[in-house]
Amino acid sequence: MNATSNASSAVIRIEDLTVQYAQGTVAADSINLEIPAGQIVAIVGESGSGKSTLTKTLIGLLPQGTEVQGSVRFGGTEVTNLSLSDWRAIRGAGIGLVPQDPGASLDPVKTIGSQIIEVFRLHPSRSVPKAQWRSKAIELMQSVGIDRAESRLDQFPHELSGGLKQRVLIAIAFALNPQLLIADEPTSALDVTVQRTVLEVFVSLARKKGTTVLFVTHDLAVATDIADRVLVMNSGRLLEDRSVPALVAQSTEPYTKALLDQAYAHQDRQQPSTSDDIAITVEGLGKVFGKGRNEHQVLSDVSFEVQRGTTFSLVGESGSGKSTTAKIIMGMHPATEGSVLVNGREVANISGKQRYDLWRDAQLVYQNPDSALDPRQSIGSIIAEPMVNYRLGDSARRAQRVAQLMDQVNLPEQLVGRRPGELSGGQRQRVAIARALASGAKILVLDEALSALDVLTQEQILELLDQLQREEQLTYLFISHDLHVVERISHRVGVMCRGQIVESGTVDEIYSNPQHEYTRTLLAANPGKVLRELADSRTA
Amino acid sequence: MGTYIVKRLGQALLVIWLAYTAVFIAVQSLPNDPVTIFLSTDSAADPATIAQMKAYYGYDQPLFVQYFSQLLGLLRGDLGYSLSNGSEVATRIGEVAGSTLILAGSAFVLSVVFALIIASAASLARGGKLRKALLNLPPLMVSIPVFWLGLLLLQLLAVQLGVMSLFPDGSFMSLAVPIFVLAVHLSAPIAQVLIKSVQEVNRQPFIEVLRAKGASEAWIFYRHTLKNAAPAALSIAGITIGALLAGSVITETVFSRAGLGQLILQSVTAQDIPLVQGLVLLTAVVFTAVNLLVDLIHPQLDPRIVTSTSGATRSLVA
Numbered sequence: 001m002n003a004t005s006n007a008s009s010a011v012i013r014i015e016d017l018t019v020q021y022a023q024g025t026v027a028a029d030s031i032n033l034e035i036p037a038g039q040i041v042a043i044v045g046e047s048g049s050g051k052s053t054l055t056k057t058l059i060g061l062l063p064q065g066t067e068v069q070g071s072v073r074f075g076g077t078e079v080t081n082l083s084l085s086d087w088r089a090i091r092g093a094g095i096g097l098v099p100q101d102p103g104a105s106l107d108p109v110k111t112i113g114s115q116i117i118e119v120f121r122l123h124p125s126r127s128v129p130k131a132q133w134r135s136k137a138i139e140l141m142q143s144v145g146i147d148r149a150e151s152r153l154d155q156f157p158h159e160l161s162g163g164l165k166q167r168v169l170i171a172i173a174f175a176l177n178p179q180l181l182i183a184d185e186p187t188s189a190l191d192v193t194v195q196r197t198v199l200e201v202f203v204s205l206a207r208k209k210g211t212t213v214l215f216v217t218h219d220l221a222v223a224t225d226i227a228d229r230v231l232v233m234n235s236g237r238l239l240e241d242r243s244v245p246a247l248v249a250q251s252t253e254p255y256t257k258a259l260l261d262q263a264y265a266h267q268d269r270q271q272p273s274t275s276d277d278i279a280i281t282v283e284g285l286g287k288v289f290g291k292g293r294n295e296h297q298v299l300s301d302v303s304f305e306v307q308r309g310t311t312f313s314l315v316g317e318s319g320s321g322k323s324t325t326a327k328i329i330m331g332m333h334p335a336t337e338g339s340v341l342v343n344g345r346e347v348a349n350i351s352g353k354q355r356y357d358l359w360r361d362a363q364l365v366y367q368n369p370d371s372a373l374d375p376r377q378s379i380g381s382i383i384a385e386p387m388v389n390y391r392l393g394d395s396a397r398r399a400q401r402v403a404q405l406m407d408q409v410n411l412p413e414q415l416v417g418r419r420p421g422e423l424s425g426g427q428r429q430r431v432a433i434a435r436a437l438a439s440g441a442k443i444l445v446l447d448e449a450l451s452a453l454d455v456l457t458q459e460q461i462l463e464l465l466d467q468l469q470r471e472e473q474l475t476y477l478f479i480s481h482d483l484h485v486v487e488r489i490s491h492r493v494g495v496m497c498r499g500q501i502v503e504s505g506t507v508d509e510i511y512s513n514p515q516h517e518y519t520r521t522l523l524a525a526n527p528g529k530v531l532r533e534l535a536d537s538r539t540a
Numbered sequence: 541m542g543t544y545i546v547k548r549l550g551q552a553l554l555v556i557w558l559a560y561t562a563v564f565i566a567v568q569s570l571p572n573d574p575v576t577i578f579l580s581t582d583s584a585a586d587p588a589t590i591a592q593m594k595a596y597y598g599y600d601q602p603l604f605v606q607y608f609s610q611l612l613g614l615l616r617g618d619l620g621y622s623l624s625n626g627s628e629v630a631t632r633i634g635e636v637a638g639s640t641l642i643l644a645g646s647a648f649v650l651s652v653v654f655a656l657i658i659a660s661a662a663s664l665a666r667g668g669k670l671r672k673a674l675l676n677l678p679p680l681m682v683s684i685p686v687f688w689l690g691l692l693l694l695q696l697l698a699v700q701l702g703v704m705s706l707f708p709d710g711s712f713m714s715l716a717v718p719i720f721v722l723a724v725h726l727s728a729p730i731a732q733v734l735i736k737s738v739q740e741v742n743r744q745p746f747i748e749v750l751r752a753k754g755a756s757e758a759w760i761f762y763r764h765t766l767k768n769a770a771p772a773a774l775s776i777a778g779i780t781i782g783a784l785l786a787g788s789v790i791t792e793t794v795f796s797r798a799g800l801g802q803l804i805l806q807s808v809t810a811q812d813i814p815l816v817q818g819l820v821l822l823t824a825v826v827f828t829a830v831n832l833l834v835d836l837i838h839p840q841l842d843p844r845i846v847t848s849t850s851g852a853t854r855s856l857v858a
Contacts, residue, residue: 059752061748061751061752084756088754088755088756089754090754091751091752091753091754092752092753092754092755093754095752096752097749097752097753099745099748099749099752100745101745104744104745104746105745105746105749106746106749107746107750107764107768108746108768108842108843108844109764109767109768109841109842109843110764110767118753118755119753119754122753122754122755122759123754156843156844158843158844169749172749172753
């Protein structure tokens with residue numbers, strides 16, 4: 001294993017590390033880890049697995065009152081009991097951080113340039129002389145592939161795209177050539193094609209400078225694509241520590257195997273026989289936002305059909321118009337042109353009573369189950385609400401139906417009186433699905449409905465959706481940026497780019513034989529290349 | 541930026557015009573004209589005198605003539621004549637406005653300073669107990685009535701300790717104490733919103749990124765958090781101008797200071813409607829001007845305000 005290497009060159013050496021938060025949770029449990037200089041190590045795990053705790057320990061940013069036992073050495077220095085000022089000298093200079101959410105990780109009211117130069121200002125002894133700060137900042141921006149670097153120095157974060165913001169943050173992290181770089185889900189908020197280019201810049205820079213990288217991610221495909229070595233964490237424990245090929249070929253840990261199974265899973269859906277029972281017909285749909293100078297065409301000539309009982313997915317990057325399409329189909333935005341038929345009824349420009357009727361047949365399931373459920377209502381009354389709105393049955397009948405729905409989405413009966421806050425993310429998404437079905441709707445529009453969930457939870461919800469579809473003849477319009485999930489859930493796929501469907505077809509047609517340039521770019525950017533290459537070595 | 545300023549300026553003028561119109565309508569909907577009301581306390585008022593006075597003040601003119609001639613006067617800074625002593629309303633206001641301006645202006649500056657001190661101390665305090673105490677200071681301050689604190693300080697400083705006089709005598713204390721009383725009251729909402737806003741900013745991921753850059757808490761607070769948190773506090777500061785004027789009235793009464801407060805009191809008691817009208821309009825103008833200033837400062841603090849599409853300029857602040 002790679003972990004055994006010369007002790008003197010180890011950048012990080014962790015022995016018996018246990019971290020316990022003030023409220024009692026043990027977030028890291030007897031962890032031993034050694035990382036030699038220049039290695040790129042990925043930590044894979046779900047939310048709550050302890051991966052963030054581990055990185056926070058390494059950069060000294062655990063919340064106050066956290067108890068840390070064991071030893072953490074950074075380049076030979078014990079850091080578990082460092083003073084605040086000693087930490088400040090290390091952070092930014094010896095250890096850099098590339099954060100998770102580029103959108104919120106830069107100060108919105110300061111210029112890009114000032115935020116890069118700030119690192120020099122904070123560590124003057126480690127930086128070039130003051131007169132060269134500006135030119136050094138430009139040089140850094142160029143090294144991460146930012147065009148027109150000089151003029152961008154005076155721009156504010158909101159004037160940059162997400163990918164550019166993440167490049168700025170990478171430039172900041174590399175500014176003083178730290179020995180260790182911690183990257184905390186640095187690309188999970190980005191579109192796949194942007195993710196790919198940002199990862200390329202990041203990895204090549206780390207390789208060139210010989211920086212040791214600790215890359216935290218929930219995505220095994222991304223981890224295996226870039227790392228020399230993968231650590232798998234679950235419930236605060238380090239389950240696995242192997243090189244990428246060894247992980248795929250030799251892993252015996254059930255949790256790792258489940259992750260691998262998920263990553264390798266392919267669609268096993270039977271193409272249903274073509275029938276002319278069409279649930280949703282979209283034809284020549286166009287949408288313009290704004291007026292005059294601010295006019296902005298978000299959709300043009302979007303056409304597709306969804307057969308009853310099947311899943312049609314719209315896949316594309318942010319801003320491609322897929323969510324707008326979903327909202328028009330749900331009657332929440334008027335269409336500028338074209339027509340939308342749901343169950344044969346025109347809904348492109350409806351309001352009031354017509355909308356009320358539409359929502360009885362078609363329901364929307366949102367991305368984030370946390371904010372889509374009223375935190376003050378019980379699970380039972382959340383699920384029953386559509387029946388109350390549509391005056392279906394009396395309260396006894398409704399309670400009966402709630403119990404039936406909860407059983408259908410595999411929610412334990414005793415949760416009926418709980419509040420959303422007491423449920424896990426996966427359970428909350430089940431509640432949202434049950435609520436969508438409560439009024440008897442047979443068409444579900446799922447807008448990024450799996451994106452906020454952990455990989456293995458996604459897997460369970462996917463299975464649930466599949467089972468419900470078969471039992472209830474449900475029709476799904478699935479909106480997603482995740483090519484892997486789309487491949488698994490869909491019968492047919494439409495690829496959206498800049499407000500147009502550039503290509504549509506069966507999953508097989510799109511994934512095995514993409515016709516359009518953009519589809520090819522998208523598929524090429526999809527992480528998991530290394531996993532696919534290693535597929536044959538898999539023993540399972 | 542240019543269109544932004546023009547737009548704000550236009551809105552400010554619109555608000556003042558609407559305020560004028562509202563005041564005009566309010567006066568017209570009184571059961572009688574201002575002269576009759578003013579003279580109603582005088583039981584022996586001669587109808588001929590009333591008619592003569594009405595003609596003199598222009599209250600016998602058709603409504604729209606009154607409306608436009610008063611509006612034209614307003615544009616020239618002419619607010620008509622006071623009924624109680626016949627001098628110009630603008631002059632009467634001008635006589636005392638300076639004193640109130642010093643009191644209110646200083647109190648406003650001091651209250652912003654207080655708010656900043658409380659918010660910085662509460663944000664940077666290391667100890668949990670000290671922080672808690674500081675966080676509870678603004679609610680305490682807002683619940684202390686202005687007149688109560690004023691009377692208490694008068695009792696203590698003037699009567700018991702004798703370090704200030706009961707009536708304004710131009711000494712430092714006789715100005716400083718009223719300013720302090722007013723500032724304590726005003727700083728509470730500003731401090732409260734500033735603290736709240738600082739806490740919100742502190743939850744943003746970029747604060748953690750700054751720590752990872754090696755910045756100290758004080759560095760983060762003064763160079764980043766404060767500028768991010770300022771717009772919300774600034775909006776509240778603009779709105780407290782209303783409270784400031786109301787507070788000035790009470791403070792001036794408690795400390796027997798001449799000023800707009802006393803003038804308002806006198807004009808209402810004497811039912812001198814042109815004077816009341818002028819004072820209301822002045823309040824509207826001051827309020828609008830301060831909020832215009834706030835709107836013009838906002839883009840300096842948050843660059844997103846102007847560059848975001850024109851329709852939603854304030855949405856980021858709200």
